[in-house]
Amino acid sequence: MPHSPYSCVLWDVDGTIIDASVGILRRLNVALTHFGRPAPTREELVHWIGPPMFQSFQDQAGMTPEESREAVTFYRTLGKADGYTTDVATYPGVTDLIHELAAAGIPQATASSKPEHQVDALVDHFGLRPSFLTTVGATPDEATLASKTDIVAEALRRLRELRADTSRPVLIGDRHHDVDGGKANGVPVIFVGWGFSDAHEGDEAEFCVTSVAELRALLID
Numbered sequence: 001m002p003h004s005p006y007s008c009v010l011w012d013v014d015g016t017i018i019d020a021s022v023g024i025l026r027r028l029n030v031a032l033t034h035f036g037r038p039a040p041t042r043e044e045l046v047h048w049i050g051p052p053m054f055q056s057f058q059d060q061a062g063m064t065p066e067e068s069r070e071a072v073t074f075y076r077t078l079g080k081a082d083g084y085t086t087d088v089a090t091y092p093g094v095t096d097l098i099h100e101l102a103a104a105g106i107p108q109a110t111a112s113s114k115p116e117h118q119v120d121a122l123v124d125h126f127g128l129r130p131s132f133l134t135t136v137g138a139t140p141d142e143a144t145l146a147s148k149t150d151i152v153a154e155a156l157r158r159l160r161e162l163r164a165d166t167s168r169p170v171l172i173g174d175r176h177h178d179v180d181g182g183k184a185n186g187v188p189v190i191f192v193g194w195g196f197s198d199a200h201e202g203d204e205a206e207f208c209v210t211s212v213a214e215l216r217a218l219l220i221d
Helices: 021-034 042-047 053-061 065-082 094-103 116-125 148-161 176-184 212-219
Strands: 008-011 108-115 134-138 169-173 189-192 207-209
Touching (some): 021 042, 021 065, 042 053, 053 065, 094 108, 094 212, 108 116, 108 148, 116 134, 148 176, 169 176
Parallel strands (some): 108 134, 189 207
């Protein structure tokens, strides 16, 4: 039986398991045009994917909190019309690793800034439900539960509630928000290089990897 140095694994979703950039860019173009703001280029997506959209509309589009709430509602309406699984793909090899960890008896959970109902739709769409003990994401308003710090804490809480061993957790992510959220909860972070990170975002992570093979070597002995 394979062994892991970690008692449980938390996964970020966008940029770590799922590449949703095509759909995100298309919906952002529609939403920002609707509100009279310039649409981002694909290169600028790095600033949008990772943080809660409520914050990104303020930081990247210069909206007020009230405008941002309206923009998020409009953006989510577009996503709901798409069904949440349009124009999305998994990064090669990641789902195989998730299944392998589950087969080895290692508890896993998502810890995503995406709204939780969207995380659930993606997990089901890609057949990952049996491999996760619980799926954790943001609340629909992206306010009650939104920060990566709070989401990681909630993922650990739910795992403990399900009697999973959380004594040696690890978080896998692709943005500095993952690093910050992990540190705030005393959870080491493995930073993956295939997502949407800026240079040096993973400098304070415990490990940085550029391939699924490297990630697997850290997770399974």
